[in-house]
Amino acid sequence: MTRSVQRWLPAVLAAVSVAGFGQEPSLAIREASGLTRSGDHLLIVDDSQPGAYFRFRLQGETGPRILIESSRLERIPLPQSSMATDLESINVLADGRVVVLSERLRALFDALGPVADYEATFSEFGKRGLEGLAVRDMGGGQSRLAVLWEGGYPEFYDVPEQLRAKVGRKALNPVVQVHDLNPGERGIKVGGSGFATLDVPKPKGRGPRAQRFRAPDLVWHRFAGGEWGFIVLLTSQNSVDPRKYEYHWLECFDLHGKRLGKRLDLDAVTGEGLEGVNWEGLDWFEEGKSLILIHESYPSAEPTAFVWQLPEDWKAAGI
Numbered sequence: 578m579t580r581s582v583q584r585w586l587p588a589v590l591a592a593v594s595v596a597g598f599g600q601e602p603s604l605a606i607r608e609a610s611g612l613t614r615s616g617d618h619l620l621i622v623d624d625s626q627p628g629a630y631f632r633f634r635l636q637g638e639t640g641p642r643i644l645i646e647s648s649r650l651e652r653i654p655l656p657q658s659s660m661a662t663d664l665e666s667i668n669v670l671a672d673g674r675v676v677v678l679s680e681r682l683r684a685l686f687d688a689l690g691p692v693a694d695y696e697a698t699f700s701e702f703g704k705r706g707l708e709g710l711a712v713r714d715m716g717g718g719q720s721r722l723a724v725l726w727e728g729g730y731p732e733f734y735d736v737p738e739q740l741r742a743k744v745g746r747k748a749l750n751p752v753v754q755v756h757d758l759n760p761g762e763r764g765i766k767v768g769g770s771g772f773a774t775l776d777v778p779k780p781k782g783r784g785p786r787a788q789r790f791r792a793p794d795l796v797w798h799r800f801a802g803g804e805w806g807f808i809v810l811l812t813s814q815n816s817v818d819p820r821k822y823e824y825h826w827l828e829c830f831d832l833h834g835k836r837l838g839k840r841l842d843l844d845a846v847t848g849e850g851l852e853g854v855n856w857e858g859l860d861w862f863e864e865g866k867s868l869i870l871i872h873e874s875y876p877s878a879e880p881t882a883f884v885w886q887l888p889e890d891w892k893a894a895g896i
Contacts, residue, residue, distance in 0.1 A: 605647045606631060609880040611666035611678070611710070611794060611858040612871045619882065621645070621858070621871065622667045622677055628659035630667055630677055640862070640884025641848075645871070647879060658686040663701075666710035666794060666858070672718040672760040680706040685724075689763070695724065695754065696768030703731020705749065709794040709859075711807070718760030721797075723807065724767075726752040728777070729791025730784070730816040746816050748789035751775040753807065753834065773834035777811060780824070785816035788823050794859035796868065798829070799893040806831040808891075810859045810870065825856055827868070829891070839891055843870070847883050854881075865893055 610624040619633040632651045635643075655661060655677065663681040670676055674687045680701055685693040699707055709725030728751035736745040754772045758765070780788040795809045806829060813824040829839040844852045854872040862869035867886045874880045 604650050604652055606645060606650065606880055607874045609645070609857060609871045609873055610664060610708075612869065612882065613668045613860040614862055614869060615669055615675075619643075619645075619869070620667050620669070620675060622664040624663050624665055624680070627662040627664065629654045630664070630675065640867070640869070640882075642851075643869075643882040643884065645880045645882060655686060655688045657688060657690040661686040665706075665708045668710050668712045668860070670712055670758065671714040671716075671720040676710070678707055678710045678724065680708065683707050685710070685722075687763070692763045693722075693756075693758065693765050693767050696766070698768070699724075699726050699752075699754065703733070703736040703745070705729055705731050705791065708857075709792065709810075711795050711797045711860075713797040713805075715757070720758045722756055722758055723795060723797060724754045724756075725792055725795050725809070726754070727791045727793060728752065728775075730789055730814060733816060746785035748784050748816070750777060751790075751792035751809070753795070755832070773830075773832060775809065775830055775834045776836055778828070778836070780813065788813040788815055788821070790824070790826075793857050796859055796861055798891075799865070800829070800837065801890060801893060803893065804831065806837060808859070808868070810856055812856060822853060822855075825853065827859075827885075841885070846885060850877075851881065851883065 606623045608623050608625045610622050612619050612621045617635050621631045630653050632653055634649050661679045664677045665680045666678040676685050676687050683695045683699045684691055705727055708727040711723040713721040715721050728749040730748045733745045752772055752774050756767050756771055777790040790811045790813045793810050795807045798808045799805050809828050811826045811828050814822045825843040827841040829837040856870050856872045858871040862884050867884055869882050869884050871882045
């Protein structure tokens with residue numbers, strides 16, 4: 578068996594295992610992991626459903642809360658990407674292609690198959706891997722992509738037994754890889770330069786009992802001074818029992834991963850019933866003006882999206 582087959586076979590088998598033989602794909606979202614807005618629709622991925630995404634029709638809603646009702650969902654298969662499992666993010670490229678990010682395969686896919694393959698340093702480790710995807714339109718159909726490896730504490734019992742004592746309780750910083758994609762380009766290998774380690778905050782205390790951050794998603798943003806950087810979704814936890822998930826923030830970073838001093842506590846603004854939910858997806862609702870986030874369906878039967886208006890000092894000049 579070749580190395581390439583060895584790499585892809587487990588994911589293909591996982592797709593068969595998840596989808597099952599002869600089962601109808603679900604039209605309900607239970608594990609929302611990423612979203613983007615495309616015109617009058619939200620495009621959403623569920624990391625329990627491989628090889629497809631969901632299209633949710635907006636009916637004039639502008640937030641702040643949007644309930645993702647199953648009756649307004651349409652499942653869109655990706656015909657040549659059924660092996661794309663554990664989908665964590667979705668976006669639309671400047672050339673119009675819808676792309677999804679597979680954490681398990683550390684690769685980007687569209688309806689015709691693989692688009693970009695990320696180097697082994699972005700592999701999943703202890704259930705921590707590629708989670709976020711942001712696209713910046715550079716003109717002429719060219720896209721500038723930012724792909725986010727989430728970091729945080731590994732899941733201890735998902736770390737190889739030989740490594741648990743050394744790295745099983747050690748929090749890792751998120752990393753952003755930036756690269757360009759030409760119109761229609763596919764099958765590229767991405768690695769080497771172009772990445773930045775995010776200097777995420779470290780709440781007081783020593784690990785593994787102290788809270789440490791992982792980063793589920795991000796967006797490109799041009800700040801008031803004209804510089805480009807990122808708004809990043811951060812969530813924290815400890816790595817011992819009882820497990821606690823204390824902080825849910827939006828934090829701003831420059832292209833080198835340095836914090837820019839702008840932060841939002843999501844628990845303080847989302848309101849009753851949404852405090853402490855597992856926010857997984859982030860994108861622009863109206864670019865430069867408002868953001869939209871989505872969480873897994875728990876504790877409600879259906880997930881909720883939340884729209885947040887940027888304060889004036891977060892916006893670029895002229896917006």
